[in-house]
Amino acid sequence: MRFSYRPTHLTPQHRRRSLATNLRWLAAAATLLAVAGGGWLAFGYKPLWNPEQSAQINAARDSACQRSVTLRLGDNSFLAKPDQVCSWLHPVPQPTKQLSPQPLPSPQFDVNAITQWVHSCTSQVEKPAKNGSRQVDSKGHLVSLLKDPVDGAVVNHPNNLVSQIEKALNSSNGNVEVAAKLSPRKGGFDDTVVAAPAMPYAPQPQERWVDVNLTNHTTAVYDGTKAIYGPVAAVDGHAQAPTVQGIYKVYAKLDMQTMTGVGYDGPYSEKAPWISYFSGNFALHGAPWRSSFVYTPEKGSHGCVNLSVTDAKAIYDLISIGTTVVSHT
Template structure:
């Protein structure tokens, strides 16, 4: 080649531009060389040299190389653009998925319909309104074989629409636990039509058809069981033979309404002569089973001093009957929700136990002489779930059961009062001497007063022993096996039903010292008032001596 410098710029074997060589002494060439040195590597690789620097024999190679570089450059840029677009789409899709999933988390999913109406995007309350409205609009148009017709609502046929359950099914439609299921849930092209949840009381349905299509005198009536308040048990009302509509076509129409809520579905009804749909014997068996449950004892305690027995009248409210006229059966059913609700509301109050301090009387050495009041732990109910489970299981099985609630316990405290009955002028107490028919009042060892009395007669004697006053009444009606005495004054009870008290009806017996009472210590009213004021609750009453057979004092 004539121009070695230009030859060096391009090498056909490499199909790429090479750096130009410096030409000494050439200003233009030196300037070009300097500019080339300042260019970035990208320009050094891809910027072509001036045309005049390419020799004629290198033009073809130069063109081929330029074309190859240009194609590579376009492919490189296209790949970058494609990757950017793909990344943007991916980000949009991921963002859209998470956004849609969050939005429809508590709403009806796209593609979900009810009765042919799309409910996509509705909240539970909005869906509930639609479901309730369509349930109300659902009707069965019945035509009987004798020409009678009636268009009846679901409710009138004894069919219950579970609105809340249907709404829950709508909200859960197309749901799943996997990522694929989550994607499918928000896919608007994946559809799901949710039916109306219905439950049918077959006895109510049969009765509804009978009432509309069969004259009262011609009806076949099932024997039924119901709770009778007067007898406090379940009793049977006998049925009778007669005509009855065949309910199966209506039941099929109800099933069709579930799939097409909000519509009117036709049904044809024919009649048949039937025996009593449910016999008296079958109904009586169910009544006996129910009454056995009323007789069972369902007891719940608090693990301490209190227990609660569920009243039979309450148990009766939990028992119902499923009567199937087609099968001629009556089976017991139970309202478990009512059991739970009742026990949760009742047991915390019935089994609550207030803490009661124990009260004791001690001597000077601290030994307990008597307990005036038993201590009671405080108990608070903290949970009734175990009792609910036990009572529900016993109700179903017909057996008695005793269960215990969960509680928190507060231990009772003890308060004591020390007394001194041995020292002069100590604490007040009395001694009843049966032999002498007298009452002696002491302060410690000091005698401070003496009174006449009439104690229990030989057939109902006053008990000997050491007792303590546990309650006092200014006036009290006193009862026994053969007497009722109202307004007994200044009664001081120390031994169950035995008391010192005023006896205005027995002044003669008191004066003579003749035992005449049913076991109490009769005193003159003024004397009884003095002792009432003298003795505090917890004071000692000692009864000594022997009941005499006659008066101990002359009249």
């Protein structure tokens, strides 16, 4: 008969060795499990979409890449073609869970890429305003208009355009089209203060009269020595058709007339509003065909005093038959 001796009491040293041995065996078993196909337990493992899921995701992205975006800014139109729109897609996110099923990600567009494109479009149509220049007296009254201001343009609410495009791309199908209006940026004036011109006429107290300054190319209405309208910019006669000089009286007023004749530049026919005749065929009147009232010798009138329609109407309403008109250099 054989007897097997199994000690029931181990020294503390033996017990420590047995524990260490067991831990080493457990570590080895875990390694074998990972190598044999239990890789989902390994440290640093990232879950991936399986081939079928990847195919579905790519099909949705391919469909999103067939779309275009049209941006209309005022009268200007910009087109982002499908290949450009496709470049705005976010990368495909990987699954966040290892074993549990989860919905497939739909194509999502990068708002920063959309913003960059929208801003590149708006920068092509937005323009800064440019100031004009003029001479004024110490009270701020116009002495001479030297250069017109040039209005600029700004796109209304460009960030709203980004939001509209992003929402449409992420939540609907088909091509996208958005639009915005342009608002003007008004130009101002750079003023130079100069001495006020000398009074060309000695009026009676409270006498209403019209000053036509052919040096500074302005027109104003006075009561006595007080200006009640203007001075405003005016275009008087060309060197070959100068405006008459002297003291005259308004003898006729017409709210509209087609003025015809043969001038220094040939025959003309101009439909003019708010006409106040003061000497022969010379008159104060509106000139709607003019976009600028900065006087240049080569663009002078056929002899009349051309005013903006607004100024011509104001002066027409302030004067009457018999009002004095002083035309001078």
